[in-house]
Amino acid sequence: MINKTVSNRPRAREIGLQIGKLPPAEFNAITDVEGVLIGHTTLIEGHGALEIGKGPIRTGVTAILPHPRNLIDEPVEAAHFVFNGAGTTSGLSLIDEFGQIETPILLTNTFSVGAVYDGVTRYLIKTAFDEGRNPRWFNPTVGETYDGGLNDAAGLHIKAEHVFAAIENARSGNVAEGNVGAGTGTSACGFKAGIGTSSRCVEIGGKTWTVGALVQSNFGGELIIDGVPIGELLTDRASAEDSASDQIDGSIMVILATDAPLSSRQLHRLAKRGTFGLARTGSNGGHGSGDYFIAFSTSYRQCIGAGKTAEMATFVQNESRLNPLFCAVADAVEEAILNSIFRAETMTGRDGRTVPALPMDAVIEILRTHGKCWHETQPVSC
């Protein structure tokens, strides 16, 4: 089990890109929403020909904890939007019905949803017993995309222990991106992709709220970076090492967090705006691309968890004041997707199949000719 990968590749903002006008928060990550923790278990083992059950293994698990405490006691207000249901995410009907998420959110590969669901079930039962009580029923949220292009997916290498590790290793602060966790074996628009994250600060009525996005990107299309059709332009350059392989299908899991005290209905509105970020990176919205957006609010919970009457934010009196949050979601998702690709290194997996990293030198050169890099007016983080 390899828990860390180090990528020396830049994030989108490090080459001067800025998506939208709102500033990112401290880590430009979903962990900028106070309390949110991210943990990865990354499995990279073996090389060469695929031998089912033996490898090569290129997969993992990513855990998103809305806060560090017991989620069954303190569920977070939540919602989801399914742009394309060509995949599976367990727990969505509970989110619809109760407007809450009551477990950690887990991401993994398609065939390991059962193992991860079982793993998080075991983790929560164990946690309950450790706290000296019987567990009540719960319904975990487990999402996936398919990494069988590089990974021995049918080998079912994810075990309960990997789920425990991802949850227990979850941390605030900087988030590992690219070929880590559930993104270890994924790709997007023909380039190696994986996990990416970003955040935005929004001021409403004198208060500052944070929106964070984390993606497991694995979708098809032709990559667009800040409006520039990089996928098409790289193909025009016709250099073999630069061009992406054809990628028609795929999927994306998008997790959105905010400390703004929003109801599930309002979070559903936020989740929908995530599709704008996806559209702007060039997704083709393909038939087989399961595109799921899950949003939760950390702040709203605190009112409920504290045994007090729940308070909804003052700004719901004029819900048009949500507009900056809507823009923040679209922009953070767009940048999180870019980061998931920027940070991912070339990977060779099963049967020697290689998915190339985005060729940064060529990309920067193209972006410069479009006036895109190194804006002088980059907003500092809020």
Added chain:
Amino acid sequence: MINKTVSNRPRAREIGLQIGKLPPAEFNAITDVEGVLIGHTTLIEGHGALEIGKGPIRTGVTAILPHPRNLIDEPVEAAHFVFNGAGTTSGLSLIDEFGQIETPILLTNTFSVGAVYDGVTRYLIKTAFDEGRNPRWFNPTVGETYDGGLNDAAGLHIKAEHVFAAIENARSGNVAEGNVGAGTGTSACGFKAGIGTSSRCVEIGGKTWTVGALVQSNFGGELIIDGVPIGELLTDRASAEDSASDQIDGSIMVILATDAPLSSRQLHRLAKRGTFGLARTGSNGGHGSGDYFIAFSTSYRQCIGAGKTAEMATFVQNESRLNPLFCAVADAVEEAILNSIFRAETMTGRDGRTVPALPMDAVIEILRTHGKCWHETQPVSC
């Protein structure tokens, strides 16, 4: 592993009840829809005090196979309706998006969804390899209700082998009801319940179509039998052995099958009508009752599977001709629920907790005073 239970208790129709005016088909079971197979794995082990991981065990798995062949190659048109999303059923977004089910449908207990999802994943991967090809991605449909009142639910006793057994033992013809499979440890309206099934024949335009329902009943409320408030009347009799324990919450999984060539949109309309049957048995529609209705058509698939252009039924030209199918669904669900309770025997589970069977003698006496049993005009099966 105990795969069979024999119940000597009567089905609803055997004491003269008839729900609605439409006749049942040969077995009065979901298997009357040609091709549909049902398999149960029933786990009943141990007695006495709950010892997590050791038992007592009162649980199981039920497999519904829409047809005997490979479902990934020949998916069936399908739809669902969630009356109350307070539970989990995996695979619903795929049903929405593709209008299809492409795997066996599995039912189990709440905490074993992960194990059963993993089990069916393993089964389908194995099947693919047995057929000499790599599996493509798929998204199983796994539903649940909570049986922790009798079962060592947190002991996680369901394993992949139990899923394999339920699928491999699936049969046409008579269906075991009551304390079997996923219904082994469930109860409804304070009485022991479990698996129940029923069917109806419908004639539209000179052709006969069959509708079948199978339920895993576990919901709260006061039992109503064919309009008679049995739950309330038994309580009024105040005899301890007759009265049900309080049951506020619970859940129900309802699977509907038909050979009528319906589109997913039309099947969604059918699924919704299932709630009428649930309402008429006295469900209180409680907060925590995850009530899921899944409907599929076996006939529609055949057109697609055969590589031909899909044909939709002629009667879609006047969709009001679906009305008899709507009634058939409501009636079959109502009777399937009654059968799930009628056929279930008293069970004692963890910590000596006992859920009584419906007291048939008292029930028959009450029904007779309401003129309900032994109608002279029972329709013979079609």
Added chain:
Amino acid sequence: MINKTVSNRPRAREIGLQIGKLPPAEFNAITDVEGVLIGHTTLIEGHGALEIGKGPIRTGVTAILPHPRNLIDEPVEAAHFVFNGAGTTSGLSLIDEFGQIETPILLTNTFSVGAVYDGVTRYLIKTAFDEGRNPRWFNPTVGETYDGGLNDAAGLHIKAEHVFAAIENARSGNVAEGNVGAGTGTSACGFKAGIGTSSRCVEIGGKTWTVGALVQSNFGGELIIDGVPIGELLTDRASAEDSASDQIDGSIMVILATDAPLSSRQLHRLAKRGTFGLARTGSNGGHGSGDYFIAFSTSYRQCIGAGKTAEMATFVQNESRLNPLFCAVADAVEEAILNSIFRAETMTGRDGRTVPALPMDAVIEILRTHGKCWHETQPVSC
């Protein structure tokens, strides 16, 4: 224009029926929810052969005002559930998106939706100008069922003035039922029906909340009264004057009000439970029956309207405490439907077509043999 009809026929509770165990409030009407006002405009003119544009006219408008003040300034939290979308109700997408209703709710006949929408638009524009300001945009909620069996529906007899009258005549207290307002020309299960209402009191955590239902009933099926299949039994009696004409299709509009401080998500859950009441009255859920359930909370608004931070009810911390409200909805809808039929008198309309009233003497006789009338333990109103 005839604004009042007087019916001497009894309400369901006046012959001793009681639906469920919860007590009704003072008027056993939707107006028991404080602030709710109901107004009817009833158009009954002409006899004999249908002459399009001249009559006979048997139609009307019913206005439901969630509270007496300006709804655009003080919208009420709201939700809806469409059991069968075979009809039209304008404004549903706004209810979904904002979780609010911001106008009076109007009911009418199918072909007059445009006229009523235009009428309420004119009313709200006029109201704004009367208050000395420009109107901002709004989206009225207008529902319908089809009354063309008795009414010169294609004659389009509803005008803006009838909408104004219904809104301006809206009152609290007793609600006219049967052949009034939007129910003037409707029928259900083959009997004359129309407007009906009922209410329930629920105690949660030491506080009493009220739930009210108002229906415009026009649906097909075989009438069931408190579990007794009256429709079928009357047919068996084979007396011409008692038996209902065949009614396969139709529709129902159900409006639910409560003073419980519920969010739109919770109100959606309430709205769904209304279908249980519909099922229990014998609806066949027919293809062409547009069955719409709209729920609003009067209490929740007050927090928003007062410029304060909105407060959600304490009981959302344990949403299972909503259960009594769920039962209240199912029961109030069932009783409101019965009242809509009980109170409606035989009506002869276009081309001399007659829809018979429910034959009360025969019904009471049948109910007595089932032990249904004059319970000794009727709950007094709360």
Added chain:
Amino acid sequence: MINKTVSNRPRAREIGLQIGKLPPAEFNAITDVEGVLIGHTTLIEGHGALEIGKGPIRTGVTAILPHPRNLIDEPVEAAHFVFNGAGTTSGLSLIDEFGQIETPILLTNTFSVGAVYDGVTRYLIKTAFDEGRNPRWFNPTVGETYDGGLNDAAGLHIKAEHVFAAIENARSGNVAEGNVGAGTGTSACGFKAGIGTSSRCVEIGGKTWTVGALVQSNFGGELIIDGVPIGELLTDRASAEDSASDQIDGSIMVILATDAPLSSRQLHRLAKRGTFGLARTGSNGGHGSGDYFIAFSTSYRQCIGAGKTAEMATFVQNESRLNPLFCAVADAVEEAILNSIFRAETMTGRDGRTVPALPMDAVIEILRTHGKCWHETQPVSC
């Protein structure tokens, strides 16, 4: 009543832009889908101060006829997607339930939905009588956006005669764009906008299918043209006459037509992809922007209408073959929006308020510096 406006302004493709890689069809309009007819009624009257009921009038009606025959007899398969329900479109529940549209689709301004609903009701009743039969019930599809920024919206200037005119004047071939019909008084991203249209040809399995889009654009955001942030760059130029006024809110109605034989479920998938086109033009997805996407198939109907068994397209056997249609939708919507702005001339309305046209010279200059105009490889129409 002014029925025609002539705009000398170029369409997007006439300055060399090409959105995506698929070619447009003959007219690059929704009318390229055989049978589709578009009719506008444009009302432009008066100048100066707003006098409610007198003007100035800047509004209209646009009619989309899926085919020239009676739609009640030959409804078209249809679906919708609501990205943001902050508006009203009547008839959506029927589209969901029956998967069909059975009337012309009408677009107008927010306050005139009632008048237009009434107008189309009158039109369809008249049509039925003209054909010598009684009308059965129907539910029209009427959408809207708010044009009160320029128009005397509260003056309610749209009458039934304007609806009749739009329907009766509906034509195939070239479609008037910009300040016509329902787009007469609308604006987008701070520039004058209105009606726009575009089409794409797609080859699947040796057959060519057409997708057409028509928009009534009225949304907020910062305009993006083919990836270039024109709104932001024009603002940077700081020339008063170029810069758009602030536009935060608004709405958009998008109508999609295709001759591909798709089911309502598949059309729903198409409709969702329309949001990608909206995202790429810079919409901010604002709180008050009612964004509705309605899609219909002309081909599917023909099977039903002819009294034959309906045939679904062969390519549903492998629904991934829909991918080119998904791209076609996103691209056609994006280009239709651009055309709605490109073709709209500066308009001065109520109280002398002026919304500027997009400054084409400045835009072309900016686009050229981004290498966007006059591609040499423009696809000819298919």
